[in-house]
Amino acid sequence: MGLPASDMIGKKAAPMLYLGTSVIGAAMFIPILYVIVRAAQSGIERWMRLLDTRVPELLWSTLTMTLTVTLMAGIIGVVLAWLVNRTDLPGRRFWSWVLALPLVIPPYVGAISYIIIFGPRGLLHDWLGNPLFDLFTFGPTAFVLTGFTYPYVYLIVSAALKRMNTNFEEAARCCGLNAGKTFLKVILPALRPAIGAGSILVALYILSDFGAVAMMRYPTFTAAIYFQMGSFDRSGAAILSFILIAITLVFLWLESKSREKMKFYQTERNYRTGKIYGLGRWKWPALVLVNLAVFSFVVLPLGVIAYWGWIGIAKGVLDVQFFRYMWNSFSISALAAVICMLLSLPLIYLKSRYPSRLSLIVDKISYAGYALPGVIVALGVVFVYIKYIPFLYGTAAMLITAYILRFLPQAMQAGDSAMSLISPRLDEAALSLGKRPWQVIIQVIIPLVKPGVLAGGALVFVSSIKELPATLLLRPAGLDTLAVRIWIEASEGFYELAAPSALLILLVSILPLRWVLSKY
Amino acid sequence: MKKAKGLILFLVMSMLLLIAVGCGEQLQGKTKEAGELVVYSARKEKFVKPLLDAFEAETGIKVKLLTGDEASVNKILEEMNNPQADIFFSNDTGAMEYLRLQGALAPNDSKALEVIDAKFRADDGSWVGLSARSRVLMYNKDLITEEEMPKRLEEIADPKWKGQFAITRGGNGSMVAHVAALRAVWGDEKTKKWLSDIAENAGAITKGHTDIRKAVGAGEFKFGLVNNYYYHQQLYEDKDNNVGVIYPDQDGMGVFVNAAGVALIKGGPNMDNAKKFIDFLLQPEQMKVFAYNSKEVPLHPDVEAIPEAKKINEYKIMDMPLKEIGPVWNDAKQLIEESGLALEIK
Numbered sequence: 001m002g003l004p005a006s007d008m009i010g011k012k013a014a015p016m017l018y019l020g021t022s023v024i025g026a027a028m029f030i031p032i033l034y035v036i037v038r039a040a041q042s043g044i045e046r047w048m049r050l051l052d053t054r055v056p057e058l059l060w061s062t063l064t065m066t067l068t069v070t071l072m073a074g075i076i077g078v079v080l081a082w083l084v085n086r087t088d089l090p091g092r093r094f095w096s097w098v099l100a101l102p103l104v105i106p107p108y109v110g111a112i113s114y115i116i117i118f119g120p121r122g123l124l125h126d127w128l129g130n131p132l133f134d135l136f137t138f139g140p141t142a143f144v145l146t147g148f149t150y151p152y153v154y155l156i157v158s159a160a161l162k163r164m165n166t167n168f169e170e171a172a173r174c175c176g177l178n179a180g181k182t183f184l185k186v187i188l189p190a191l192r193p194a195i196g197a198g199s200i201l202v203a204l205y206i207l208s209d210f211g212a213v214a215m216m217r218y219p220t221f222t223a224a225i226y227f228q229m230g231s232f233d234r235s236g237a238a239i240l241s242f243i244l245i246a247i248t249l250v251f252l253w254l255e256s257k258s259r260e261k262m263k264f265y266q267t268e269r270n271y272r273t274g275k276i277y278g279l280g281r282w283k284w285p286a287l288v289l290v291n292l293a294v295f296s297f298v299v300l301p302l303g304v305i306a307y308w309g310w311i312g313i314a315k316g317v318l319d320v321q322f323f324r325y326m327w328n329s330f331s332i333s334a335l336a337a338v339i340c341m342l343l344s345l346p347l348i349y350l351k352s353r354y355p356s357r358l359s360l361i362v363d364k365i366s367y368a369g370y371a372l373p374g375v376i377v378a379l380g381v382v383f384v385y386i387k388y389i390p391f392l393y394g395t396a397a398m399l400i401t402a403y404i405l406r407f408l409p410q411a412m413q414a415g416d417s418a419m420s421l422i423s424p425r426l427d428e429a430a431l432s433l434g435k436r437p438w439q440v441i442i443q444v445i446i447p448l449v450k451p452g453v454l455a456g457g458a459l460v461f462v463s464s465i466k467e468l469p470a471t472l473l474l475r476p477a478g479l480d481t482l483a484v485r486i487w488i489e490a491s492e493g494f495y496e497l498a499a500p501s502a503l504l505i506l507l508v509s510i511l512p513l514r515w516v517l518s519k520y
Numbered sequence: 521m522k523k524a525k526g527l528i529l530f531l532v533m534s535m536l537l538l539i540a541v542g543c544g545e546q547l548q549g550k551t552k553e554a555g556e557l558v559v560y561s562a563r564k565e566k567f568v569k570p571l572l573d574a575f576e577a578e579t580g581i582k583v584k585l586l587t588g589d590e591a592s593v594n595k596i597l598e599e600m601n602n603p604q605a606d607i608f609f610s611n612d613t614g615a616m617e618y619l620r621l622q623g624a625l626a627p628n629d630s631k632a633l634e635v636i637d638a639k640f641r642a643d644d645g646s647w648v649g650l651s652a653r654s655r656v657l658m659y660n661k662d663l664i665t666e667e668e669m670p671k672r673l674e675e676i677a678d679p680k681w682k683g684q685f686a687i688t689r690g691g692n693g694s695m696v697a698h699v700a701a702l703r704a705v706w707g708d709e710k711t712k713k714w715l716s717d718i719a720e721n722a723g724a725i726t727k728g729h730t731d732i733r734k735a736v737g738a739g740e741f742k743f744g745l746v747n748n749y750y751y752h753q754q755l756y757e758d759k760d761n762n763v764g765v766i767y768p769d770q771d772g773m774g775v776f777v778n779a780a781g782v783a784l785i786k787g788g789p790n791m792d793n794a795k796k797f798i799d800f801l802l803q804p805e806q807m808k809v810f811a812y813n814s815k816e817v818p819l820h821p822d823v824e825a826i827p828e829a830k831k832i833n834e835y836k837i838m839d840m841p842l843k844e845i846g847p848v849w850n851d852a853k854q855l856i857e858e859s860g861l862a863l864e865i866k
Contacts, residue, residue: 492565
């Protein structure tokens with residue numbers, strides 16, 4: 001970590017800081033570069049064969065799923081946010097946080113709970129003799145994915161609704177528009193940036209999800225890349241990754257567009273809280289809808305996992321082995337979290353105090369690993385270790401690297417927002433009192449950004465514990481984690497053995513919920 | 521107050537960091553020391569774990585297991601310049617011979633290997649089969665009689681069976697090896713035609729064989745193409761166990777018999793322990809554990825099969841030595857892909 005030794009008041013930071021930042025930026029970019037190089041080296045013939053066979057169907061299945069889930073999550077998210085924030089829905093304070101809960105349930109855990117009940121050999125099959133419908137088809141898969149991703153839209157739109165200035169609404173009402181028309185013509189357009197931002201998070205998630213689609217046996221690019229890596233075919237995996245990176249970039253471009261729009265949506269000074277609409281005869285349908293969402297995506301998954309977890313615990317799953325898996329998960333994730341916090345400090349400091357082209361580029365690059373699926377990051381990490389750091393190959397270092405690549409942006413986001421609240425005047429004041437620049441950093445900056453950075457670290461910790469595909473691909477022998485155990489046990493149908501691990505992951509995930517909620 | 525909380529959190533995190541670093545070093549150093557064995561496995565963990573525990577208890581050698589799937593083969597190839605594992609458990613001799621041809625395995629001259637028929641091991645002893653996995657048709661006795669059942673694999677391509685049976689996806693390891701063997705007998709064109717016909721005909725194409733045995737047992741399909749021990753496993757179910765088996769092509773080419781086995785990885789960190797482990801596995805009592813947990817048929821002639829299983833010499837099997845699958849393994853996948861039978865299921 002480079003600390004600036006030069007004078008703070010000049011607009012140049014220490015070379016060390018620039019150097020450190022550049023190194024971090026380069027390190028963040030190498031894995032992605034690898035995938036692109038590998039794809040380019042694969043030869044036209046390999047490309048053509050994949051383009052002829054797998055790619056068209058994967059494109060179709062991936063894009064239809066992504067768009068369907070995004071659309072459904074958008075609708076559900078907006079409707080629920082509206083009901084909870086702007087209507088007289090009974091118990092809306094309670095619903096407002098319960099409806100955000102699916103966000104902390106990893107979709108692969110959610111998928112397991114659905115498979116336990118509706119799967120081909122699930123509970124329904126045992127009770128009724130047949131499972132009523134085929135869970136492993138498009139519709140049910142889209143339903144499950146929607147259920148565990150709609151909170152992105154719900155939370156962002158809720159926040160926008162809370163910030164929204166009611167003046168426009170009132171103007172519309174004064175001009176004679178009824179409640180429905182006001183919603184369509186005034187509120188919805190004003191919410192568009194928020195809906196867009198939330199939807200793109202959903203879309204990016206669906207593009208990168210491995211666990212849920214693999215368990216629901218639905219082929220998307222991410223799942224195909226994982227399985228391609230398993231069939232002696234690294235070039236094929238690289239080619240598919242290349243295409244997926246391209247698709248992701250399109251969505252990221254859309255996201256930056258939506259952010260631009262977000263900018264000229266600002267609250268005015270004469271701010272008043274929004275009007276609460278009476279639901280009237282819509283009260284009951286609304287309640288049913290909210291209950292249905294909570295039941296399907298909170299009560300059912302938590303209940304199933306808790307019940308199976310309890311059966312597993314009664315069977316004695318919590319043995320020495322289990323605690324070893326737990327220890328593996330916790331120690332590796334904690335290490336990744338601590339490193340992310342340390343790495344994020346120079347990045348956010350440079351970005352906030354000495355904004356330059358370099359800091360901007362590094363900032364953007366750091367997000368690459370975050371937006372890209374874990375399988376691609378894993379592919380890149382394997383390559384880099386084999387080629388350049390073979391002595392650390394096959395150790396937990398690979399896993400930690402992948403976590404850092406994927407989740408450093410979470411630490412940066414949290415740190416950024418803390419940093420932006422600290423006025424540069426404070427730095428200058430400390431300097432004018434005769435403090436050395438490094439003293440300023442240690443005595444002034446770090447104590448002030450610490451809560452934000454720690455919160456970021458906690459997020460990284462939880463994300464790392466939940467991470468599945470990269471962990472599966474990179475874990476060394478004898479170092480299984482909780483997420484890995486869930487995958488192994490569930491794929492062999494031993495749900496009672498998978499559930500205690502899932503339960504523990506759920507408990508850990510709920511910890512930072514309050515912080516996540518306050519962020520939106 | 522808030523400050524104190526943050527400080528405590530920071531201290532806890534730092535402590536975790538220290539412990540984790542220590543832990544990491546330990547992990548790094550471990551494989552270099554004596555007294556360890558690193559095992560990659562493509563076999564179900566519950567079939568492998570008891571053997572590893574027994575070995576650990578008997579020798580005191582610490583065993584580290586990485587349970588994977590067909591991906592393990594790829595991982596071993598990736599690591600050829602810097603091998604991490606000593607032992608590879610495979611469900612398929614084709615994959616092991618493929619690894620040998622790629623130069624990823626080490627020869628083994630242990631005399632213990634000789635209890636296994638030469639047909640089921642590598643020429644240089646680098647891999648050895650432990651249990652047989654014969655490709656059979658299992659059927660639901662409530663839905664179809666033995667007489668009505670097809671007796672040759674060719675017959676299931678007949679449209680009269682449309683929708684009435686289940687097969688696995690084309691990329692399933694057992695399926696790939698089977699196709700490679702069929703090519704050797706039938707040639708490319710006939711095999712491809714057969715594959716596309718059965719892909720068209722099958723009522724379901726599943727990821728693995730467990731789904732097939734359960735579906736056939738439950739009466740969702742009349743029969744399915746499985747490895748014989750899935751039939752044995754279904755017999756041991758509490759319900760849906762009224763199933764029968766046809767060992768196909770007894771008047772012709774014979775049944776394709778693959779083997780699950782163990783391979784010695786070249787340059788692994790604990791070569792001596794690895795050889796010790798393979799000798800250990802070839803003891804009759806361990807062979808029994810290996811084969812019985814999964815209800816496969818042991819290849820060791822002195823080890824009885826489970827009572828429901830046909831012995832390996834009780835039916836006609838294909839002439840082709842298993843090692844001949846290795847060179848055609850990758851091609852077989854291509855053939856399957858071209859035939860229209862999906863490698864991965866949707």
